Amino acid sequence: MNEKLLKALRCPKTGGQLVFRPAQDGQPEGLYSEQAHLLYPIRDGIPILLIEQAIAL
Numbered sequence: 001m002n003e004k005l006l007k008a009l010r011c012p013k014t015g016g017q018l019v020f021r022p023a024q025d026g027q028p029e030g031l032y033s034e035q036a037h038l039l040y041p042i043r044d045g046i047p048i049l050l051i052e053q054a055i056a057l
């Protein structure tokens with residue numbers, strides 16, 4: 001994930017910073033919001049920043 005892009009993106013629910021999280025434990029790779037405990041999946045290299053598509057962790 002591009003560092004500049006990662007710094008610019010924010011959690012749509014909280015406005016907080018997102019952290020790249022590689023695929024693990026059956027979960028897809030994605031951008032994780034520590035404040036919301038949500039994982040926004042990355043599909044075909046595109047982060048899906050829709051709250052409805054986020055995975056609660």
